[in-house]
Amino acid sequence: EAGVAQSPRYKIIEKRQSVAFWCNPISGHATLYWYQQILGQGPKLLIQFQNNGVVDDSQLPKDRFSAERLKGVDSTLKIQPAKLEDSAVYLCASRLGTSGGQETQYFGPGTRLLVL
Amino acid sequence: KQEVTQIPAALSVPEGENLVLNCSFTDSAIYNLQWFRQDPGKGLTSLLLIQSSQREQTSGRLNASLDKSSGRSTLYIAASQPGDSATYLCAVTSGGNQFYFGTGTSLTVIP
Numbered sequence: 001e002a003g004v005a006q007s008p009r010y011k012i013i014e015k016r017q018s019v020a021f022w023c024n025p026i027s028g029h030a031t032l033y034w035y036q037q038i039l040g041q042g043p044k045l046l047i048q049f050q051n052n053g054v055v056d057d058s059q060l061p062k063d064r065f066s067a068e069r070l071k072g073v074d075s076t077l078k079i080q081p082a083k084l085e086d087s088a089v090y091l092c093a094s095r096l097g098t099s100g101g102q103e104t105q106y107f108g109p110g111t112r113l114l115v116l
Numbered sequence: 117k118q119e120v121t122q123i124p125a126a127l128s129v130p131e132g133e134n135l136v137l138n139c140s141f142t143d144s145a146i147y148n149l150q151w152f153r154q155d156p157g158k159g160l161t162s163l164l165l166i167q168s169s170q171r172e173q174t175s176g177r178l179n180a181s182l183d184k185s186s187g188r189s190t191l192y193i194a195a196s197q198p199g200d201s202a203t204y205l206c207a208v209t210s211g212g213n214q215f216y217f218g219t220g221t222s223l224t225v226i227p
Binding site: 004033040041042043044045056091093104105106107108109110112 | 120150152157158159160161162165205207214215216217218219220
């Protein structure tokens with residue numbers, strides 16, 4: 001079974017530029033998550049999708065971050081414009097079901113973003 | 117809001133030693149607690165998942181316990197090996213299926 005795929009793996013941009021990350025979850029997984037992990041910290045949830053609908057985006061900085069999940073499969077996370085403090089690893093994860101806490105999340109390798 | 121804390125932040129032990137990693141959380145109303153392993157430059161790998169009704173889970177040399185009433189979990193690693201070197205994260209699933217991570221413990225096992 002293929003895992004969660006993410007691209008690019010690394011990205012370096014200057015502040016005020018735009019950047020987009022892509023995630024392809026495990027086939028058939030209904031729930032998809034984007035996390036931000038700043039160096040030395042645990043991952044912080046940015047947004048959670050169930051199929052193609054947003055379940056939780058309470059910690060997404062909506063003035064600069066946006067995300068969508070096309071047809072309930074792939075997802076993109078965009079930052080426009082980027083700030084220095086956005087430098088982090090962006091992790092995508094997926095889960096088979098949509099309810100309860102019975103299942104684990106499967107994580108992709110992450111995209112490491114450096115904003116100069 | 118749920119807060120998850122992990123102690124110690126870093127740990128260095130000689131190969132073969134048994135060790136315990138600690139995780140505490142502030143809200144005991146959780147669905148489950150998971151322990152993850154994160155290797156440098158890689159994503160997270162789930163090690164053990166304990167449902168709220170369970171007290172512990174075991175996998176090989178790993179044993180995780182959960183005391184929901186006191187808001188604590190421990191991850192016990194027996195006979196540590198250099199390949200165990202990684203960052204270990206605990207995470208709890210709370211109401212609304214929200215997932216809260218701790219800050220992690222960076223483990224180094226010295227050959």
